[in-house]
Amino acid sequence: MPLSLRYFIILIVLLSTTLAESEAQRRRKPRIWEGFSVSGRAGANYFYGDLVDDGRTHISLGFNADKEINTFLALRASIMTGKMSGKQLAGDKTDPDLIYAYFDNFYTEFNVGATFRPLNVLLGYFKQRSFNPYVIGQAGMVYYGASEYYGNENYQGIPDGTLWREKNGISPTIAGGLGLSYWINSQWSINIEGIGTLPFSDELDGHSEWFLPDGTAVQTDANDFYYTTTIGITFLIDDNRWKNEPKYNRKAYLKTRSQYRSSSKKNLKSISKKRRRR
Known part of the structure; x- marks a missing residue:
């Protein structure tokens, strides 16, 4: 691969990464x-x-x-x-x-x-x-x-x-x-x-x-x-x-997982009800 092409690819990757990070920063809520x-x-x-x-x-x-x-x-x-x-x-x-x-x-x-x-x-x-x-x-x-x-x-x-x-x-x-x-x-x-x-x-x-x-x-x-x-x-x-605190990591994970599961079940029930109505 020509050296100039390599530089061009690297430049494109860096530019896309910078643009993606800028977009993420723009969408992020203000710190206040x-x-x-x-x-x-x-x-x-x-x-x-x-x-x-x-x-x-x-x-x-x-x-x-x-x-x-x-x-x-x-x-x-x-x-x-x-x-x-x-x-x-x-x-x-x-x-x-x-x-x-x-x-x-x-x-x-x-x-x-x-x-x-x-x-x-x-x-x-x-x-x-x-x-x-x-x-x-x-x-x-x-x-x-x-x-x-x-x-x-x-x-x-x-x-x-x-x-x-x-x-x-x-x-x-x-x-x-x-x-x-x-x-x-x-x-x-x-x-x-x-x-x-x-x-x-x-x-x-x-x-x-x-x-x-x-x-x-x-x-x-x-x-x-x-x-x-x-x-x-x-x-x-x-x-x-x-x-x-690190000692609460597992408790936080279990709470988050239980909430995710309950919300997923609700979504599945809602989808199944819609399908039955059709």
């Missing part, structure tokens, strides 16, 4: 999406402010986005919204259901923080771990719009359900809690979280003071603390670059 996941959440909040003798539970909805920065720590941003409610009983021993005041509100909170997964530190990193607990720490702010109403025993003789006062505003918050995730496959997981939030405001229920029968105003305790428990469904946009 590695270890990036989004979750939709739904659950309940439990208000522990001033008007909390009864009816403290209401609904909350939201979502969060997490970005893994190493094998055990992820940054997080979250939005949660919903309603809060509560009733303050009058304390009448002859009729314990008499209500002094009650409230409802609409709130939206925005938080940034981090999650820490202790098992990834204690037992080693294993992304296919079925159950993985984690610790949540975050800070942010909450917007609230609250309305407070007189109850049927308010000492002032005001008709039940009369609007007492309205409050709205924005308050900084700090929050912390625990979560537990269940790994379904390489892209999907479900989780449950419980988070306690401390706002630096006493007006989420619109109630910052109350009055004795003689008209004396009494200031309430500061800060309207509340809990939120939610169930979430998480989708991993792109897998991270962290590798499992």
Whole structure:
């Protein structure tokens, strides 16, 4: 073979390899999406402010986005919204259901923080771990719009359900809690979280003071603390670059193989059904 032809063949091979690698790089997701996941959440909040003798539970909805920065720590941003409610009983021993005041509100909170997964530190990193607990720490702010109403025993003789006062505003918050995730496959997981939030405001229920029968105003305790428990469904946009500990290689292989087999069986059943219909 002539020397010039050899050089030409080598040049063609190198050029095709370079073009193929460039195409692969172009199609590859940007690195920012590695270890990036989004979750939709739904659950309940439990208000522990001033008007909390009864009816403290209401609904909350939201979502969060997490970005893994190493094998055990992820940054997080979250939005949660919903309603809060509560009733303050009058304390009448002859009729314990008499209500002094009650409230409802609409709130939206925005938080940034981090999650820490202790098992990834204690037992080693294993992304296919079925159950993985984690610790949540975050800070942010909450917007609230609250309305407070007189109850049927308010000492002032005001008709039940009369609007007492309205409050709205924005308050900084700090929050912390625990979560537990269940790994379904390489892209999907479900989780449950419980988070306690401390706002630096006493007006989420619109109630910052109350009055004795003689008209004396009494200031309430500061800060309207509340809990939120939610169930979430998480989708991993792109897998991270962290590798499992070598001791988990076989477990990861078996899990992946079982999923592949189950998905193959589903595909075969679907194909066979289509064929029978024909």
